[in-house]
Amino acid sequence: MALHEFLPYRISVVAEAVSNLFAARYQERFGLTIPEWRVMAVVGENTSQTTQQVIERTGMDRVRVSRAVIRLADKGLLDRMVHHRDHRAQILQLTRSGQAVYQQIVPLAREMQAALASALTAAEVAQLDGILTKIGQRALEMSGVAPAPR
Amino acid sequence: MALHEFLPYRISVVAEAVSNLFAARYQERFGLTIPEWRVMAVVGENTSQTTQQVIERTGMDRVRVSRAVIRLADKGLLDRMVHHRDHRAQILQLTRSGQAVYQQIVPLAREMQAALASALTAAEVAQLDGILTKIGQRALEMSGVAPAPR
DNA sequence: TTGACTTGATTTCATATGAGACGATTTATG
DNA sequence: CATAAATCGTCTCATATGAAATCAAGTCAA
Numbered sequence: 212m213a214l215h216e217f218l219p220y221r222i223s224v225v226a227e228a229v230s231n232l233f234a235a236r237y238q239e240r241f242g243l244t245i246p247e248w249r250v251m252a253v254v255g256e257n258t259s260q261t262t263q264q265v266i267e268r269t270g271m272d273r274v275r276v277s278r279a280v281i282r283l284a285d286k287g288l289l290d291r292m293v294h295h296r297d298h299r300a301q302i303l304q305l306t307r308s309g310q311a312v313y314q315q316i317v318p319l320a321r322e323m324q325a326a327l328a329s330a331l332t333a334a335e336v337a338q339l340d341g342i343l344t345k346i347g348q349r350a351l352e353m354s355g356v357a358p359a360p361r
Numbered sequence: 362m363a364l365h366e367f368l369p370y371r372i373s374v375v376a377e378a379v380s381n382l383f384a385a386r387y388q389e390r391f392g393l394t395i396p397e398w399r400v401m402a403v404v405g406e407n408t409s410q411t412t413q414q415v416i417e418r419t420g421m422d423r424v425r426v427s428r429a430v431i432r433l434a435d436k437g438l439l440d441r442m443v444h445h446r447d448h449r450a451q452i453l454q455l456t457r458s459g460q461a462v463y464q465q466i467v468p469l470a471r472e473m474q475a476a477l478a479s480a481l482t483a484a485e486v487a488q489l490d491g492i493l494t495k496i497g498q499r500a501l502e503m504s505g506v507a508p509a510p511r
Numbered sequence: 512t513t514g515a516c517t518t519g520a521t522t523t524c525a526t527a528t529g530a531g532a533c534g535a536t537t538t539a540t541g
Numbered sequence: 542c543a544t545a546a547a548t549c550g551t552c553t554c555a556t557a558t559g560a561a562a563t564c565a566a567g568t569c570a571a
Contacts, residue, residue, distance in 0.1 A: 212467045214402045214418065218474050218489075219379045224420055225493045226376030228500040229369045235504070244527090252364045262550070268364065270374055274529055277550060299536045299549040317362045324368050330499035331492060338488045339368075342481060343375045346489075349480035350378040353473075354385070394557090412520070424559055427520060449519040449566045 222346075233323060240319065241312055242286075246271060246279035248316070251305070254289065255313035259304040261294065288312055372496075383473060390469065391462055392436075396421060396429035398466070401455070404439065405463035409454040411444065438462055 214220050230245065237243045243251065249269045254260055260268075266276050280303060283289035288309035294300035305313055328336050364370050380395065387393045393401065399419045404410055410418075416426050430453060433439035438459035444450035455463055478486050 212402065212470055213406065214399060217402070217470060218477055219383050220399070221490075221493050222372075222376045223380050225497040225500070226372045228497055228504070230373055232500050232504050233369050246527095249364060249370070252362065252367075256363065263548095272529060273550075274552090275527090277552095278527090281551090294549095297537070297549080301550075320362055320367060326503060327368055327496060327499055330495045335488065335492050335495075338485065339492050340371075342485050342489050342492075343371050345480045345485075346477060347375040347378055349477055350375070350382050353476060354378070354382050396557095413518095422559060423520075424522090425557090427522095428557090431521085444519095447519080447567070451520080 229327070236319070236323065237316075241316065243312075243316075244279070244282075246275050247283055250276065250279045250283060250303075251288065251309070251313055251316060252320070254303050255305055255310070255316070259302050262301050262303060265303060283309070379477070386469070386473065391466065393462075393466075394429070394432075396425050397433055400426065400429045400433060400453075401438065401459070401463055401466060402470070404453050405455055405460070405466070409452050412451050412453060415453060433459070 234245050237245065237248045241248075246269075249271065250265055253265050253268045262273075262276060262280060265280070266273050269276065271279075280289060280291065280301075284291050287306055290304045290306050290309075292302045292304070294302055331339065384395050387395065387398045391398075396419075399421065400415055403415050403418045412423075412426060412430060415430070416423050419426065421429075430439060430441065430451075434441050437456055440454045440456050440459075442452045442454070444452055481489065
C-alpha cells in the first residue's frame with residue numbers, strides 16, 4: 212500500500228501545493244489571506260449579502276468567516292451593517308476601496324486559473340470538474356450526510 | 362467570477378472533505394492523526410527508515426514529522442534508534458504492536474480508497490491520477506521550483 | 512588538528528483553526 | 542402574552558502548524 216498511490220493522500224498534497232501557491236500570490240499582491248479572499252470574492256459577486264449567505268457560499272466555518280469579515284472591515288474593504296429585520300444578522304458590502312481591490316482580484320484569479328488549467332487539455336479540465344463533483348459528493352455521503360432527497 | 366467554479370477553490374474544498382472524512386476514521390479506529398497515519402504507512406512499507414526518508418516520502422514538513430514520530434513512539438508503535446554512522450539521525454521501525462496496527466491500517470485504507478473510487482468509472486480514476494500529477498507539477502513550477510532537468 | 516560551515520532533530524514562538532460557551536436577539540409553543 | 546427553544550455572530554480555549562532559533566553532530570578546508 213504505497214502512500215503515493217493512495218488517492219486521499221494525493222488529493223491532499225496537490226490541493227496543498229495549489230493552496231500555498233495561491234495564498235502566496237494573494238498575500239503579496241493584496242495582503243489577503245485565503246479566507247479573506249473568499250469572502251471578498253463572494254461579497255463582490257453579488258451586491259450585498261448576509262454573513263450567513265457568505266458562510267454557505269464559501270463553505271467555510273462560521274468562526275473563520277467571522278474573523279475574515281472583521282479583518283476585512285478593519286482594513287476598510289468591507290462595510291458591516293445591521294440587518295433591518297433581524298438585528299442579530301449583518302449585511303456585508305464592499306466599500307469603495309473594497310470594490311477597487313475586487314476589480315484587481317478577478318483578473319488575477321482568472322489568470323491563475325488559466326495558468327493551472329494550461330497544464331491540462333480542455334477535455335481534462337472538463338473531466339476534472341466532473342470528477343471533483345463526484346468525489347466531493349461521495350465524501351459527504353460517507354461522512355453520514357444524507358444523500359440528496361428526490 | 363463565481364467562487365464555486367474557481368479550480369483552486371474546488372480542489373481545496375474537495376480535498377478538505379476527503380481529509381476530514383479519513384481523519385475521523387483513523388481517529389476513531391486507531392487514535393491516529395493524519396500525520397501519524399502517514400508516518401505509519403511509510404515506515405510500515407519498508408522495514409526501517411531514516412526520519413529524513415520519511416520526510417521525503419510523506420512530503421510533510423520536518424516539524425510535523427518530528428512531532429508525529431514522537432507521538433507514535435510515546436504510544437509504543439514506533440522505535441527510534443540512533444543511526445550508527447550519523448548520531449544525529451534516527452532509524453525508525455515499527456514495534457510489534459505498531460506492526461499489528463499497520464496490518465489493520467492497510468485494509469482499511471484500501472477499503473476507503475475503493476469506496477471513494479466507486480463514485481467514479483475506472484477510466485475516471487485513471488484520468489484523475491494523471492490530472493493530479495500534471496496539476497501538482499504545474500503548481501510547483503509556478504511556485505518557482507525548477508522544472509525537472511533533462 | 513582546528514575552526515567554519517552544514518545538516519538532523521527538536522524547541523520556541525507567533526499564527527490559524529474549530530468546538531463549545533456566550534450574550535443578544537428572534538421564533539415557536541403553551 | 543410569557544417563556545422555552547433556536548439562531549446570529551463573537552469570544553474563549555485547546556490544538557495544529559511552520560518559520561526561525563537552537564543544540565548536537567558531521568564535514569570540509571587550511
